[in-house]
Amino acid sequence: MPTETLRTLAGLAPPLRTLFLTTLLFRTGTTAYPFLTPYLLGRGGLDAAAAGLTVTAFGAGALLADLAAGPLLERLHPHTVMRGGFLLGAAAVAVVPLADGLPALLVAVPVWGFAYEIVTPAAYSATIAASPPGQRKVAFSCHRLAINLGLSAGPLLGALLYALDPDAVFWANALGVLAAAAFLHARRAHPPLPPPHPPKGRADPDGAADGPAAARPTRAGRTRFWTVFALSLPVQLAYALTSVFVGAYVIVGLGLPGYWAGIVFTVNAVGIVLFEVPVNLRMARVGHLPTLLTGYTLAGTGFLLMALADSGPALVLATLVWTAGEIVVFPGLLDYVSRLPGPPAGRAMGLFSGGVNLAFIAAPQLALHLSAPGRPGAPWAAAGAAVCAAALLLLAARTHPSTWHQEPPCTSAT
Structure with missing residues (x-):
């Protein structure tokens, strides 16, 4: 790898x-x-x-x-x-x-x-x-x-x-x-970067909008962007929890030695460094919907397992699952947003980054209000359930062209 x-x-x-x-x-x-x-x-x-x-x-x-x-x-x-x-x-x-x-x-x-x-x-x-x-x-x-x-x-x-x-x-x-x-x-x-959209009148072979559509966002294009923006927030919140709540959960909530928190962070970091690029090489031609559903399912399952964990090995297992979700879902979301024929690329990416910051601001408050003696895993359970619900809403959004950017059929790289 x-x-x-x-x-x-x-x-x-x-x-x-x-x-x-x-x-x-x-x-x-x-x-x-x-x-x-x-x-x-x-x-x-x-x-x-x-x-x-x-x-x-x-x-x-x-x-x-x-x-x-x-x-x-x-x-x-x-x-x-x-x-x-x-x-x-x-x-x-x-x-x-x-x-x-x-x-x-x-x-x-x-x-x-x-x-x-x-x-x-x-x-x-x-x-x-x-x-x-x-x-x-x-x-x-x-x-x-x-x-x-x-x-x-x-x-x-x-x-x-x-x-x-x-x-x-x-x-x-x-x-x-x-x-x-x-x-x-x-x-x-180096030669200047090419424009982020195809030249006027040329169709993008991978399904993105042509130049005029990209330059003039339609109401449907804006709706698709805000749909995926809203459905990405549960994912952003869940992963923001990993940076602000793991230590408190492991040491205070579960009463485990502090080194297990370090192990969780290490497993996550090593997993991303070793596997994110190879996994996305193999998923380069997998469609947006299966990519996001895979990432959301792994993330939601991993955070629900975090809520059920009562030992160090159980924490490591849960971390492996939500790390796999992170490896798939974030490049998938960025790829999907970058291809939307809605707001220009810079504006779309700025707004999407704003969602990340909102999640980091909200995550400590979520952890504070949901965690309590006797239910230390409640923030993880809420995050996992929200991500699973967002996956179901992705399926619903896929059924209407106003809320989902259609793409030509593609096959998985092997």
């Missing part, structure tokens, strides 16, 4: 290789955000309420970026937006250790959140522009691999730096983001 993944990465088109390495640098350089709350409570001198408000301000800036991404990407090249986000983010994160008091932080941190998040829809747009529709699942899985590798290395580096000097985490973050900007700028000699 690793050999196949490396071969796939080496075979990417030059713009996609550039995007992969830029994303890897950027995410690896993201050393500060995981330590923002402890920094604010310690070196920053804030109380819990003020620290929570500051972290919420980061999320608000990120949501604003998702809303602004569409208009920006309609006017600017995705690489231009990415470089602007890198430079703005480096400046904002460098200001955080210099900020004196809550008012200054409430200016710097939302700007940092905006700059951090604006890179995501821009990178998605660059992926769409540089990959033919039939290869987009693999392209998105390679992009997610860069994100996951970077987000594994960045917090580890941040932890080492935080132990030496908390301020150094922010300086390292700024330097890492500048390195990504410099690398992307140095690679600008």
Whole structure:
């Protein structure tokens, strides 16, 4: 599997290789955000309420970026937006250790959140522009691999730096983001990215709309987008729970040793790194509906198993199942959204990224309100049931052209 993944990465088109390495640098350089709350409570001198408000301000800036991404990407090249986000983010994160008091932080941190998040829809747009529709699942899985590798290395580096000097985490973050900007700028000699939609009057052989339809969204096109957006929210919420609730569930809810939480995270990370690209290579020609139904079914089953787990091995089994769902469902969703003849690619990807941020904001509240003594697995049960219900609604949406983008028949790659 690793050999196949490396071969796939080496075979990417030059713009996609550039995007992969830029994303890897950027995410690896993201050393500060995981330590923002402890920094604010310690070196920053804030109380819990003020620290929570500051972290919420980061999320608000990120949501604003998702809303602004569409208009920006309609006017600017995705690489231009990415470089602007890198430079703005480096400046904002460098200001955080210099900020004196809550008012200054409430200016710097939302700007940092905006700059951090604006890179995501821009990178998605660059992926769409540089990959033919039939290869987009693999392209998105390679992009997610860069994100996951970077987000594994960045917090580890941040932890080492935080132990030496908390301020150094922010300086390292700024330097890492500048390195990504410099690398992307140095690679600008590549041929420009092609337009994300076929030329006017030419049909997309993989079922996407032609140029005029893509340029002028119809009511049906917008309805299809908002249908899949709504049906993706249960998935986004469920996977957001894995980052905010696993530790508390394992240690407090189940009373297991803390190392089982680490094992859960490790199994998930290793599974994605080893299998996401090979699995999506094999599913490159599988249709949207079977791809999403497979991903939703695995995800829903995995989270229901999390709710039933009462031992470490049971947690590992559940994690293997929902990790398999993650490997399939996220490239599948991104691929489907990228082919919708509704909003332009930049706007669609910005709004879709906004759903991810909404899920991360809502997930802690979901866990807080549903978990209680005697029913620690309730958040997982609710998430699993919601994902299974969304799978049934996908089947219902598929029956009407106003809520589902029809595609020509395709066969599974073997």
